[in-house]
Amino acid sequence: MSRNTVDKALSMLRSLPRVALNNIRDNPGSKMTQKRGRAQHGGDKHGAGNKGSGQRQNYMRLGYETGNWPFYLRFGYEPYYKGHHLRRQYPPLTLFQLQMMIDTNRVDISKPIDLVSICNTGLFRLFPDQHQFGFNLTEEGADIFQAKINIEVQWASELVISTIERAGGVITTAYYDQHSLQCMINSKKFFERGVPIPKRMIPPKDAIEYYTDPSKRGYLADPEKISHERLVLAQKYGYELPVIEKDSSYEMFLERKDPRQIFYGLHPGWVVNLKDKVILKPQDEELLQYYNS
Amino acid sequence: MFLKRLPALFLNKCNILCPKYQHISYLNSPFVVDIENKKVNYEVTNSIEDWKYIERALAPIVVPIPTPKDKYPSEWKPQGQNLNSKPYFIPRTKNHMLPVYLHISQRGIRRITKVRNIQGDIWLLERHLRDFIQPLDIRPIRSQINEFSGYIRFYGDFVNAIKHWLTKHKF
Numbered sequence: 201m202s203r204n205t206v207d208k209a210l211s212m213l214r215s216l217p218r219v220a221l222n223n224i225r226d227n228p229g230s231k232m233t234q235k236r237g238r239a240q241h242g243g244d245k246h247g248a249g250n251k252g253s254g255q256r257q258n259y260m261r262l263g264y265e266t267g268n269w270p271f272y273l274r275f276g277y278e279p280y281y282k283g284h285h286l287r288r289q290y291p292p293l294t295l296f297q298l299q300m301m302i303d304t305n306r307v308d309i310s311k312p313i314d315l316v317s318i319c320n321t322g323l324f325r326l327f328p329d330q331h332q333f334g335f336n337l338t339e340e341g342a343d344i345f346q347a348k349i350n351i352e353v354q355w356a357s358e359l360v361i362s363t364i365e366r367a368g369g370v371i372t373t374a375y376y377d378q379h380s381l382q383c384m385i386n387s388k389k390f391f392e393r394g395v396p397i398p399k400r401m402i403p404p405k406d407a408i409e410y411y412t413d414p415s416k417r418g419y420l421a422d423p424e425k426i427s428h429e430r431l432v433l434a435q436k437y438g439y440e441l442p443v444i445e446k447d448s449s450y451e452m453f454l455e456r457k458d459p460r461q462i463f464y465g466l467h468p469g470w471v472v473n474l475k476d477k478v479i480l481k482p483q484d485e486e487l488l489q490y491y492n493s
Numbered sequence: 494m495f496l497k498r499l500p501a502l503f504l505n506k507c508n509i510l511c512p513k514y515q516h517i518s519y520l521n522s523p524f525v526v527d528i529e530n531k532k533v534n535y536e537v538t539n540s541i542e543d544w545k546y547i548e549r550a551l552a553p554i555v556v557p558i559p560t561p562k563d564k565y566p567s568e569w570k571p572q573g574q575n576l577n578s579k580p581y582f583i584p585r586t587k588n589h590m591l592p593v594y595l596h597i598s599q600r601g602i603r604r605i606t607k608v609r610n611i612q613g614d615i616w617l618l619e620r621h622l623r624d625f626i627q628p629l630d631i632r633p634i635r636s637q638i639n640e641f642s643g644y645i646r647f648y649g650d651f652v653n654a655i656k657h658w659l660t661k662h663k664f
Contacts, residue, residue, distance in 0.1 A: 300567040304589055305557040311549060320552035346566045387550040465546030471535070472547055479543050483534040 288333040288407070290355040293324055295363060296341025302349075312455045312464060314352040315376070316384045328381035337371075339363075350453045352419075361417055362433050368442035370453045374419040375403040375411050380462045387463070391472040396482070399460045399468035399491050419459060460491070467491065559589055573663025581613035583664045591659055595652045604650040611643040619645050625658050626651050 217223060237243050245255070253259050263272045301307045306321040315334055318324050326332050334354025342359055348368040353360075356373055364371040376384065380400045383390040403411045403420075411418040414425035415433075434441040444453050460468055469491035471480040482488060559571055572585050586592050592609035611618060615638055623634050626647065635648040647655075 296567060300569055303559065303562065303565045303567045303569045305559045316550050320550075322552065322556075341567075344566045344568075346564075388552060391547070391551075463546065463550045465543065466550070474547075476539075477544060478537050478539045479547075480535040480537055483536050487533070 285331075287331070289331050290334055290336035291326065291332055292338045293318065293335040294338045294340035295345045295360065297323070298337070298351075299341055299345050299347060302347045309347055309349050310449065310452065312350040312352065312452060314374075314457075314464070315354070315381075316387055316463060319385050320387070326381065326385050328378045328385065332381075333378075334374075334376055334381065348447070348449070350455060352457070356417070358415075358433070362437045362439075365430055365433065365441065366437070366439045368444065368447065370444065371417050372419050372456065373411060373417050374457065375407055376462070377401040383462055388474070391474050394471060394473070396471050397462060397466055397468050400462050402459065419456070556587055556589070568660075570660050576663065579613070579662075581611060581615065581618040583608070583611055583659065586610075591656050591664065593652050593655050593659070595650055604648075606647040606649065606651045606655060608645045608647075608655060609643065611645065615640050615643065615645065622647070622655060622658065626654055629654060 236246055248255050248257070260266070263270050265271070298307075301318075301321055301323065302309055306323060307313055307317050311317070315326070318335060319326060324335065326335065336355040337351070337353045337360050339357060339359045342363040345363050346367055349364065350370045351364060352372045352374050354373060354375065356371060361371050377400065379398050383398065402408075408420075410416055412420040414421040414429045417426060417429075430441060444450060447453065455464065457464060462468065466472075467481075469482045469487055473480065482491070561571065569590075571589070576582055583592065594607045594609065596605045596607055597603070598605070608618075608622070619636060619638050622645070623636060626649075627634055629651065630649060637646045639645075
């Protein structure tokens with residue numbers, strides 16, 4: 201091979217595109233398509249077999265049992281789980297996990313705990329698009345739980361409520377709609393989008409009863425009735441209710457969100473600019489009316 | 494001739510296949526009716542009081558360091574001091590936990606306990622752990638030591654037992 205040919209080949213290579221996944225193909229002849237034989241024995245059955253629906257290509261309908269009463273019609277319809285794909289889900293977070301987060305400083309108990317601070321630990325993930333509407337604080341670890349906290353959950357049992365209150369804390373159950381939850385699961389990402397904080401919607405018809413019930417510590421319940429229910433639960437479970445009014449962090453225990461609020465201290469309608477560290481607050485009467493109603 | 498034409502073809506194809514990337518959002522789609530440039534009255538504030546609430550809503554960038562406390566109801570304990578004198582050492586993970594894990598395989602039949610990130614005399618640690626675990630099982634303990642990667646694997650679920658032993662020895 202002369203030098204000229206080598207140079208030509210190299211210059212050609214230089215102008216050619218790199219070999220990549222988008223420009224390679226199989227070797228010629230590596231893939232053989234099957235052909236239908238036509239000769240003396242090649243043209244016998246062509247893979248369709250001998251006799252029956254296989255040969256005649258007249259298959260039975262799905263579920264048909266050639267004369268039997270079909271299995272799919274043999275029993276009555278019992279829709280136990282009707283609408284399960286539409287129901288609200290509350291993935292569990294145990295009291296033990298919460299205590300572990302407190303012990304390892306993953307959540308700050310000097311401030312109220314809510315879904316935002318639980319998601320900010322990075323140890324709990326929520327998927328609102330999969331019909332998850334917040335977390336359910338469950339009973340595991342109720343015997344060791346000892347922290348004084350102001351916590352807002354989406355679902356809690358009676359034992360969990362009594363455990364939190366026995367330790368000298370406060371618990372509220374609160375509802376968030378899907379748009380609010382999308383803002384809460386990753387607050388930094390939400391603020392960076394530069395859209396106004398939405399207003400929280402009221403619970404749907406079938407959740408109103410739970411969130412207005414003082415025995416469930418609903419956020420829409422009458423506060424006086426809640427304090428009465430606190431006493432009732434203390435008598436039922438047989439413990440002396442700690443006096444939170446005399447606690448040094450009483451002000452923190454009183455901190456609650458407005459039913460329209462998503463983040464503590466931030467009003468719906470505000471736009472947060474993380475880069476310049478400023479907050480834009482709307483002043484139009486129309487907007488104020490919308491976000492306050 | 495054909496080869497010379499190829500690069501140009503390739504380039505053209507590339508332009509068609511990779512148009513300028515645009516973030517897909519309903520905010521990017523044009524309005525059906527032109528609503529002009531509507532101005533909204535906004536008050537720009539940089540009050541420190543409000544910004545405290547923003548900082549509260551934002552996640553910490555790194556995992557917080559646990560402060561020493563009087564009691565730990567969850568039985569988690571921080572790593573002890575002065576572990577230099579011991580022949581082996583296991584550093585905590587970035588989440589301040591013990592690197593002891595349970596691997597379940599074969600449809601839940603095989604359970605293997607793995608102790609990771611072991612530094613120092615791994616053979617001695619294996620002997621100590623084996624002596625502690627052996628009374629918990631009637632069968633002889635089977636184990637595997639990987640000195641290069643610094644892990645020990647025990648056949649069976651001994652996660653809580655090993656964690657208990659390690660916390661007792663202040664790891």
